[in-house]
């Protein structure tokens with residue numbers, strides 16, 4: 010699914026949080042959104058997920074204005090894993106993931122074995138099958154994060170939006186979740202703080218003060234100048250002799 014933002018503005022109390030943001034994420038692409046704290050990444054993701062309507066500009070889903078789409082159609086097409094996702098206190102992990110099937114259920118289309126299989130697969134994909142009967146409040150931060158991701162996967166969306174998905178994860182799960190989402194044949198937009206992880210995206214966009222100031226392949230965008238001016242760090246780019254890939258080495262804050 011192709012997801013686009015056209016000249017999006019968003020203001021709160023006269024303070025402009027998004028300023029004329031235009032962006033197209035192609036079908037099947039893994040797109041990383043990076044930028045310092047407060048630069049507008051979450052706000053933009055919420056617009057792309059249809060949770061907020063832009064004050065000016067529009068969001069397009071396969072060329073169709075999102076504002077003309079029905080809510081259930083948006084819910085079936087786009088899954089969003091937020092940074093501070095809801096607590097699901099009285100639910101077991103499996104029940105929480107099963108919520109991802111909600112947009113597909115109706116009196117004419119009740120819960121089926123197929124839904125069960127999709128939920129099991131999603132739990133498997135995030136390495137949470139063995140904890141599927143655990144109550145939400147007994148899960149660790151990283152386990153909860155993986156349940157949220159599984160719920161989004163169970164939705165079988167055509168676009169998956171993730172706000173700092175690796176935040177609470179240990180290094181093994183960071184790598185496995187990123188590998189997993191990158192392999193998905195769907196459109197993925199990730200807000201990321203780890204610029205090393207951003208290096209693995211197909212393209213990245215840089216947010217600064219509510220504006221999308223650069224967009225392109227990671228190596229082209231993450232220049233030493235960009236790291237200095239937008240992220241206020243002094244870094245070096247080092248080529249890994251083993252596979253030729255670029256490693257970021259952060260030296261110090263400016």
Ligand SMILES: Nc1ncnc2c1ncn2[C@@H]1O[C@H](COP(=O)(O)OP(=O)(O)OP(=O)(O)O)[C@@H](O)[C@H]1O
Nearest residue numbers: 021026044045046047048049050051052053200216
């Ligand atoms: N409802 C709101 N009212 C006022 N200010 C808001 C509101 N929502 C967000 N902001 C402000 O808008 C700016 C952008 O916030 P946003 O959460 O989109 O940034 P971000 O790039 O995702 O940041 P982070 O990396 O810290 O998660 C911040 O300065 C934030 O304080």
